[in-house]
Amino acid sequence: MTWTLSQRAQKLTSSAIREILKVTERPEVISFAGGLPSAATFPVEHIRKACDSILTTAPSPALQYGPTEGYKPLREWVVQRHSREGAPIDIDQVLITTGSQQALDLLGKVLIDVDSRVLVETPTYLGALQSFSLSEPEFVSVPSDDQGPIIAAMTRDLTDGGRFMYCLPNFQNPTGRRMPVQRRKELIDVAAKAGLPLVEDDPYGSLSYRGEQLPSLWSMNPGGVVHMGSFSKVFAPGLRVGYVIAPEKLALKLVQAKQAADLHTPSFTQRIVHEVIKDGFLDDHIPQIRQLYASQCRAMLDALQQHFPKGCSWNEPEGGMFIWVRLPQHIDTMQLLDKAIAEEKIAFVPGAPFFANDPQHNTMRLSFVTVPKEKIEDGIARLGKLIARECAQ
CATH class of the missing domain: 3.40.640.10 (Type I PLP-dependent aspartate aminotransferase-like (Major domain))
Structure with missing residues (x-):
């Protein structure tokens, strides 16, 4: 049996981020790749109580x-x-x-x-x-x-x-x-x-x-x-x-x-x-998320300042989950990612897939919200050493 794919399906490609996340499931990898919220922010007990209440008071419409x-x-x-x-x-x-x-x-x-x-x-x-x-x-x-x-x-x-x-x-x-x-x-x-x-x-x-x-x-x-x-x-x-x-x-x-x-x-x-x-609930919950993410963002910004070589630049976000980094023009972060995972056990997202046209291959996205502060310091230090070696070539 031959299945003929539509022209639209033939043009489909996998998400670069999703493919990278498969690698980050390895426990030895420090991942700055995922755009995932921190699991520490999930209101587990509130959700458990909500489920109990819904299944007690309105089970039929909830499951219909x-x-x-x-x-x-x-x-x-x-x-x-x-x-x-x-x-x-x-x-x-x-x-x-x-x-x-x-x-x-x-x-x-x-x-x-x-x-x-x-x-x-x-x-x-x-x-x-x-x-x-x-x-x-x-x-x-x-x-x-x-x-x-x-x-x-x-x-x-x-x-x-x-x-x-x-x-x-x-x-x-x-x-x-x-x-x-x-x-x-x-x-x-x-x-x-x-x-x-x-x-x-x-x-x-x-x-x-x-x-x-x-x-x-x-x-x-x-x-x-x-x-x-x-x-x-x-x-x-x-x-x-x-x-x-x-x-x-x-x-x-x-x-x-x-x-x-x-x-x-x-x-x-x-x-x-x-x-x-x-x-x-969100009026009390969201400020806790902000406080956590602000602290982790500051930890990454401090680590970048200490460990990344000259010629690199990055933004200082006022909120959210990401830091955008530009490396020297000759460094392709797609190629750098392979080395980062193999040599330093570090993952990030190369910036090129985020461009609809004319991708900038020397860019990367770093997410800090799912990584503890001590691992942020260690991971950025390792990544900085790798980039310094690339800059010296």
């Missing part, structure tokens, strides 16, 4: 099929959490998704045709590139700096014909950068003038180390922005619960696409999330 749009009390929580003066949300604008990755898939299906122009930051989230690629768009890379997209570069030639621009304004994956308020205003303005919708992916917005949150792109222009959120980074990723806030007509199309994908996000996991967070 549910509406595609999602569990209504959880959608109402999203409405209350994100509504702002001048930017109210109707519940029909909210769709619960099976993680924010599904939101990317659904948006690609309803907004992208073959060869459609999709604008992305430089670099951008690899999972979005992988998801959107199934719809075979033409990716347009928007030149970016340490504050996000460079507005002056968003000329009519760049934006013309764009279906949408995908961006992560808060502690971006992979760079960890955050877009300042003024840059957000400028982006909203240029996008509105160009008739360019924005897709705002915001899994890290609550993870500011100082606690302050900047206004979302959605709150600045509800009619021109789709907002994506997730409970993976502030609650538990294994439950696979995310959400989309979209203009009502687009939300309806997303619902229809989701019906064809999985009917609905699991009823049980939606109820677990809501049962735990409904009375303000």
Whole structure:
């Protein structure tokens, strides 16, 4: 029997990060590769109590099929959490998704045709590139700096014909950068003038180390922005619960696409999330996550300063989970990764896969949130020695 793959399937490739994570399962490897939240932040006891309560008081609806749009009390929580003066949300604008990755898939299906122009930051989230690629768009890379997209570069030639621009304004994956308020205003303005919708992916917005949150792109222009959120980074990723806030007509199309994908996000996991967070749990829980991640970030920044050779540079994030590192131009981090794993038992994510076009091969993403401080120091020291040897060649 011969199975003939579609042309779309033949173009599929594995996620570079997922392939690297297979190697990091070895206990001797110190991994700075995964974009995983720390398991120390998972509210295990709260989830256990929620499961007991749900299976005692509402076992049948929790284990039954549910509406595609999602569990209504959880959608109402999203409405209350994100509504702002001048930017109210109707519940029909909210769709619960099976993680924010599904939101990317659904948006690609309803907004992208073959060869459609999709604008992305430089670099951008690899999972979005992988998801959107199934719809075979033409990716347009928007030149970016340490504050996000460079507005002056968003000329009519760049934006013309764009279906949408995908961006992560808060502690971006992979760079960890955050877009300042003024840059957000400028982006909203240029996008509105160009008739360019924005897709705002915001899994890290609550993870500011100082606690302050900047206004979302959605709150600045509800009619021109789709907002994506997730409970993976502030609650538990294994439950696979995310959400989309979209203009009502687009939300309806997303619902229809989701019906064809999985009917609905699991009823049980939606109820677990809501049962735990409904009375303000996240307001107490998130500051604990911020404190932990800020401490681990500081440990990595100090280690980088001490152990990385001259010619290397990196950002100092104000929140989130990542540090973006640039090495001397002649070092290819894809090749460096093989040596790092084989010689030093260290893993990281090479930066090239995060570029839609013209990859920068001398970059890498380091994640610090799942590694204890003492291992951060040891791992960065080993990696620094390897880079120093490469620089000397």
